[in-house]
Amino acid sequence: MKNIFKILILLLITTSFSKAELLNPSSAITPKEVVKIQLSGLQQNDLEFKDSGIEQTWNFAHPNNKRVTGPLNNFKRMIKGASYQMMIDHLSHTITEVGGSNKSVQFEVIILDKNKIYHKFNWQVEKYTEEGSLKDCWLTTMVSSPIPLGSSI
16 A cells, blocks of 8 residues: 555656646648747746746747747746746737748737737748758747737726
8 A cells, every 4th residue: 555655646746747748840830820839838838837838939939049049048038028028928819920921921919918918029930941850840030029009908
């Protein structure tokens, strides 16, 4: 009986500390789905584990973007900073395609933050063309600074 109890405790501990699987780029994921995956992660940032949404967003950042904003701990600080913190745990978002080609797509993203204030972002994804595991995957290359649109009340 003691052994069963120990096994149950061990299972509980290992389950609670294991990180859930985050989505990774794939050539089957469309440009709009990339933005949706990132925004949904940020909307529920700590759902899977602490900062899982920020890490999910990082997974779909273009390598050139990562060079500018990374490493991951710097990216986390940037997202939690004054410029982008309204994305964390936001209430809702809309994604509207505003232009693009077979290599790059631009979106207008409007977020309603947890304080019920709207913010607009210009969001761009590009198809990765170099060889390797990211070839033909859509990845985020740019997110503008937020443009405040006012309160929802």
